[in-house]
Amino acid sequence: NAGVTQTPKFQVLKTGQSMTLQCAQDMNHNSMYWYRQDPGMGLRLIYYSASEGTTDKGEVPNGYNVSRLNKREFSLRLESAAPSQTSVYFCASSGGGAGGQPQHFGDGTRLSIL
Amino acid sequence: AQSVTQPDIHITVSEGASLELRCNYSYGATPYLFWYVQSPGQGLQLLLKYFSGDTLVQGIKGFEAEFKRSQSSFNLRKPSVHWSDAAEYFCAVGPRDFNKFYFGSGTKLNVKP
Numbered sequence: 481n482a483g484v485t486q487t488p489k490f491q492v493l494k495t496g497q498s499m500t501l502q503c504a505q506d507m508n509h510n511s512m513y514w515y516r517q518d519p520g521m522g523l524r525l526i527y528y529s530a531s532e533g534t535t536d537k538g539e540v541p542n543g544y545n546v547s548r549l550n551k552r553e554f555s556l557r558l559e560s561a562a563p564s565q566t567s568v569y570f571c572a573s574s575g576g577g578a579g580g581q582p583q584h585f586g587d588g589t590r591l592s593i594l
Numbered sequence: 595a596q597s598v599t600q601p602d603i604h605i606t607v608s609e610g611a612s613l614e615l616r617c618n619y620s621y622g623a624t625p626y627l628f629w630y631v632q633s634p635g636q637g638l639q640l641l642l643k644y645f646s647g648d649t650l651v652q653g654i655k656g657f658e659a660e661f662k663r664s665q666s667s668f669n670l671r672k673p674s675v676h677w678s679d680a681a682e683y684f685c686a687v688g689p690r691d692f693n694k695f696y697f698g699s700g701t702k703l704n705v706k707p
Contacts, residue, residue: 585637
C-alpha cells in the first residue's frame, strides 16, 4: 500500500535550471496538493487540484506551475529555479469535497538551489 | 482570513510527564480540525481529527484533543509522553465545503530521558 509517492527524494539544482517534481497516489483520491515547508513557517500551499482536470493557486504559487496529468498524478514544475525555492516539498491527496477528509502526505522532496 | 497559531515553537518534557500542545485558529465558522505529527525526514501523519459532536476526540498513539469553541482552540494532549513521541506537531484547519487546509507553523517536541 504505497499511498502517496514522490520522486525524487533529493535534488540539487543550479539557479535558472528547470525541474519537475512528480507525485502519484494510489488511493483513488479526487484532490491533490503541493506544499512547501520552510523552517518556522509550517506548510504553505502552492497549488491544489480539486479534481482531475482542474488546478488552482494556493498561498505561494509564484515561480511554479502544475499539471494534473490524470487522477493519480500531480506534478509541480519549477521553470527557472531560484535560491528562494530551496525547501522541502510535500505532495498530499484527499478524498476531497465536503466531509472534511484528511490529507495523506508523501515523504517529501528535499530541493536545494545553488 | 483563516489562520492557525501554534504559540510554542519548541517544548521539552521529561519522559512519563504529561503534554499539552496549544493550537488557536481564526475562522469564520466551525472548521474541521486536525493534528498531524512529522518525524524527521518523513511526511505528515494524521493523529486525530474533529468534525462535530463530542468535543474531546481520541487519536492514535494515545493522543487526544479538545475543541473549545469559545476559545477557538484545539489543544493536543497526552497523559504520559514516550521518547518515541519526539517529533514536530502541526495543527491544521479546513473549511466544511472543501478540503483546503491551513497549517500552523508547528511545535517541536523534545523528550528528556
